[in-house]
Amino acid sequence: MDYHQNGFRPGDPSVAPENRRLKDVADVLIVGSGPAGLTLAAYLAQFPHIHTRLIERRDGPLQIGQADGIACRTMEMFAAFGFVHDVLREAYWVNETAFWAPQGGHIARTGRIDDVEPGLSEMPHVILSQARVQEFYLRAMAQAPTRLTPEYGVTVEGLSIPEDPAAPVEVSLSTGECAKARFVVGCDGARSAVRKALDIPLHGEAANAAWGVMDVLAVTDFPDIRLKCAIQSADEGALLIIPREGGHMVRLYIELDKLAPTERVADLEITPDHLIAGAQRILAPYTLEVREVAWWSVYEIGQRTAPRFADTAPDGPAPRVFIAGDACHTHSPKAGQGMNVSMQDAWNLGWKLQTVLEGRGGRDLLHSYSAERQAIAQDLIDFDKVFAAKFAAKSGATDTEFQNYFQKQGRYTAGVATRYTPSALTGTRHQDLATGFTLGMRFHSAPVIRWADAKPVHLGHVADLSGRWQLYVFAGKDPAAALALLQAPPENTQVNLVLRTPHRDTVLEPELLPRTGALGLRDYGRVFCPAPEADIFAERGIAPEGAAVLVRPDQYVAFIAPPGAAEDITAFLAAALG
Ligand code: FAD
Numbered sequence: 221m222d223y224h225q226n227g228f229r230p231g232d233p234s235v236a237p238e239n240r241r242l243k244d245v246a247d248v249l250i251v252g253s254g255p256a257g258l259t260l261a262a263y264l265a266q267f268p269h270i271h272t273r274l275i276e277r278r279d280g281p282l283q284i285g286q287a288d289g290i291a292c293r294t295m296e297m298f299a300a301f302g303f304v305h306d307v308l309r310e311a312y313w314v315n316e317t318a319f320w321a322p323q324g325g326h327i328a329r330t331g332r333i334d335d336v337e338p339g340l341s342e343m344p345h346v347i348l349s350q351a352r353v354q355e356f357y358l359r360a361m362a363q364a365p366t367r368l369t370p371e372y373g374v375t376v377e378g379l380s381i382p383e384d385p386a387a388p389v390e391v392s393l394s395t396g397e398c399a400k401a402r403f404v405v406g407c408d409g410a411r412s413a414v415r416k417a418l419d420i421p422l423h424g425e426a427a428n429a430a431w432g433v434m435d436v437l438a439v440t441d442f443p444d445i446r447l448k449c450a451i452q453s454a455d456e457g458a459l460l461i462i463p464r465e466g467g468h469m470v471r472l473y474i475e476l477d478k479l480a481p482t483e484r485v486a487d488l489e490i491t492p493d494h495l496i497a498g499a500q501r502i503l504a505p506y507t508l509e510v511r512e513v514a515w516w517s518v519y520e521i522g523q524r525t526a527p528r529f530a531d532t533a534p535d536g537p538a539p540r541v542f543i544a545g546d547a548c549h550t551h552s553p554k555a556g557q558g559m560n561v562s563m564q565d566a567w568n569l570g571w572k573l574q575t576v577l578e579g580r581g582g583r584d585l586l587h588s589y590s591a592e593r594q595a596i597a598q599d600l601i602d603f604d605k606v607f608a609a610k611f612a613a614k615s616g617a618t619d620t621e622f623q624n625y626f627q628k629q630g631r632y633t634a635g636v637a638t639r640y641t642p643s644a645l646t647g648t649r650h651q652d653l654a655t656g657f658t659l660g661m662r663f664h665s666a667p668v669i670r671w672a673d674a675k676p677v678h679l680g681h682v683a684d685l686s687g688r689w690q691l692y693v694f695a696g697k698d699p700a701a702a703l704a705l706l707q708a709p710p711e712n713t714q715v716n717l718v719l720r721t722p723h724r725d726t727v728l729e730p731e732l733l734p735r736t737g738a739l740g741l742r743d744y745g746r747v748f749c750p751a752p753e754a755d756i757f758a759e760r761g762i763a764p765e766g767a768a769v770l771v772r773p774d775q776y777v778a779f780i781a782p783p784g785a786a787e788d789i790t791a792f793l794a795a796a797l798g
Contacts, residue, residue: 221302222684222745225737234302239268240366245388246273247577249401251414253278253370255287255350256545256562257407258357262301263570265364266685270577272368273401275393277375281358285435285515286350288462288471289314289556292336293635293662294563295343296775299681303356304343311346312465318444319623322454326505331623335448337630342665342678345634348465350559379404379417381531381540389540403573404541407566410521412547418531420543422550424524424601429552429608430488431521432474432495435464435514442506445470450622456501460554469514473553474498476518492516523605525549525597529565529590538583539590542569549597552608557600560635564774565593571773574687575797580712582798592640603632636662640776644796647779653767654694654780656760663690663771666759667751669723672744679718679748679756680775687773688714689793693783694757695719696766702783705768706732710790713770716746720757723749 223233248264250257253276264272290298290307298304319331336345361368375394382390388400406414415422438445449461460473474495476488492513500508526548530539545562569589575581607629610622631637640646640660651659658664665680683690691713693702699719709715715734719726726749736743750756770779770789779792 222736225739225741225743227739235363236266236365238365238367241269241271243271244400246271246399246401248272248403248405248573249389249391249399250274250405250407251376251391252276252406252408252545252547253354254282254407254409254545254562255353255357255559256547256566257405258354258361259301259563259566260405260407260544260570261368261370262357262360262364263567263685264574265361265366265368267574267578267687268365270366270574272366273399274368274370275374275376275391275399276370276372277394279373282351282354284349284351285517287553287556287559288347288349288464289560290346290348290353291556291560291633291635292341292343292345293638294560295346296341296662296665296680297563297567298356299343299678300683300685300775301357301360302685303360306356307346307348307353308344310352310465311348312463314345314347314448317448317450317626319620319626320444320449320451322452325454327451327453327503329444330620332444332447333623333627335630336634337627340631340634340636342667342680347462347471352465353559376408376413379414379541385537385540402540402577405566405569405573406541406543406547407545407562408547410546410550412543414541415526415543415547418541418543420526420528420548422522422524422526422548425522429521430476431519431553432472432476432490432498432516433519433553434472434474434492434495434499434516435469436472436496436510437468437512437514438470438508438510440503440506440508442503442508450626451502452622453502457498459499459502472499474502488518490518519553521550521552523551523601523608525594525601527594529594530586532587534587534591539586542586542589544569544593548594549601551601551604555600555604555607555633557604557633561597561600564596564635564638567774568593571687574773578687580797584798585796588643588645591643592645595641596638600632603629636664638662638776644798645772645778646776647792650767650780650782653763653765653782654760654769656762657767657769657777657780659777659780661777663692663769663775663777664760666756667754668718668748668756669751670745671719671723671726671728671747671749674723676751677748679716682714682716682746683771683773683775686714688712689773689778690771691715691789692769692771693717694762694767694769696783697764701766702768703732704784704786705789706734708786709734710786710793713789713793714746716748718748718750718756721749722752
């Protein structure tokens with residue numbers, strides 16, 4: 221963590237000095253404080269000149285229930301948001317997954333594997349209540365300079381978008397207020413009022429799948445109760461066991477029959493007793509005695525996505541209203557994508573809105589949100605359909621098809637398969653200089669040693685919520701080739717220098733260190749050397765002549781250039797931001 225760079229300040233460094241500008245017309249009005257809305261709000265809350273409002277119809281923060289799976293990629297994102305260590309401490313870590321299938325009249329374990337392929341991410345896949353995750357976001361907002369808090373108990377009832385592009389969007393609230401905002405983002409869930417106001421349909425399955433879900437405290441002789449388990453019984457359906465944080469609670473997902481297009485879950489009149497009996501039948505001959513049901517729900521969901529995530533088409537005027545998260549795509553809970561993808565949508569949009577509102581980029585940059593995220597959502601829904609079908613398929617004792625598929629698709633479920641296709645924001649050249657940092661994919665961090673104080677750190681964790689692009693300069697044989705980038709980095713980039721020599725053998729003139737903060741101090745925290753256990757140059761395929769890797773504020777690799785090509789990087793950024 222970086223602090224005191226603008227002068228000594230006593231107290232908790234996580235709490236930024238208060239600094240905000242309230243305006244009659246808000247810059248961004250966010251509808252809904254679920255994972256998508258809170259990610260966007262926590263990001264925008266960092267910028268004193270951006271006035272953000274967050275409208276939530278619930279009376280207060282979410283207390284229990286809903287999603288719980290946090291993918292490795294989301295944990296990488298939480299590192300930038302500053303609360304990953306809280307999540308690591310509280311969460312259940314999904315290190316292994318077990319598979320059970322029918323054998324000789326009852327269920328038997330058919331496999332037990334690593335849940336995440338080794339080396340895929342520095343972060344584990346974890347389980348923590350959505351309510352708790354949301355609390356961490358609320359804390360991050362309260363500690364940010366703008367001290368942003370949700371406006372609870374207020375419902376957005378409709379909105380109108382004036383033809384004049386300079387006029388604000390008008391949003392009608394249940395309080396009677398007509399709120400005005402330059403941009404509106406509907407993070408208002410699967411039945412989004414904002415999506416309906418934009419008249420954007422959802423495409424996909426007409427019939428919904430219904431899932432019984434229960435968080436229980438139970439006594440059982442089933443041996444894998446503290447492992448994530450996919451269980452397929454011969455005749456009683458499928459069960460997914462997700463051990464929960466704290467060491468005792470367990471989530472059980474029980475697949476119910478698919479609903480007819482006109483049918484609703486309420487028609488099934490399901491009770492917790494039905495769900496417990498279903499789980500007991502699937503687990504037999506093992507016993508399950510439920511001592512407490514902490515939360516339960518019958519969760520009805522279709523696999524659908526909207527054809528666009530903004531009010532205007534890609535070739536139309538710059539968009540002013542957006543939808544994110546469940547408002548524009550819904551998934552089955554089996555692959556654990558809903559909450560994770562929603563948060564990634566919001567981060568993608570967040571830095572683009574900030575760039576435009578701070579005058580660093582043209583409004584057309586905002587078209588890239590729908591273009592990038594709609595393609596990703598469609599991809600995930602296609603994956604989710606196959607994953608869900610394989611999970612529900614009845615299989616024989618020797619059939620390990622689902623297990624093999626699960627292993628093969630681990631990158632999707634870990635959230636690291638996202639790849640943006642070539643565009644103004646994703647270059648195509650010089651991939652050969654850094655083969656392990658794929659253009660369009662997230663920056664895959666690796667361990668390094670910080671040169672100045674020999675601290676082992678993760679290179680990717682230098683990225684924060686400053687909105688700056690990270691420039692990782694991997695030195696070639698002659699580090700002086702990178703001098704131009706080090707001494708005059710492109711505007712709004714933060715330069716990190718990675719040297720090839722072991723830290724104890726490295727001599728660096730302090731004049732080469734970047735300057736930081738109001739006092740013009742030297743930034744000792746931005747020079748790194750290879751870690752003895754894993755040479756980042758070898759691990760990430762850096763060419764002998766070195767590489768400059770430019771990474772967006774949401775951690776995706778945008779551009780690669782030789783370390784001396786400062787002008788190329790400046791030109792790329794100018795074209796990308798418009
Ligand atoms: P949401 O989390 O739905 O948040 C939307 C927010 O907008 C809510 O806080 C809502 O109150 C607010 N809102 C809605 N309309 C308005 C309005 N007009 N004005 C103001 N505020 C509004 N996923 C799983 O993986 N496993 C599960 O077991 C699971 N269970 C779920 C159970 C329920 C009851 C629900 C609703 C969802 C569940 N999900 C589950 C899905 C998962 O929670 C979502 O994928 C994830 O929360 C998506 O985040 P989001 O921010 O897009 O939307």
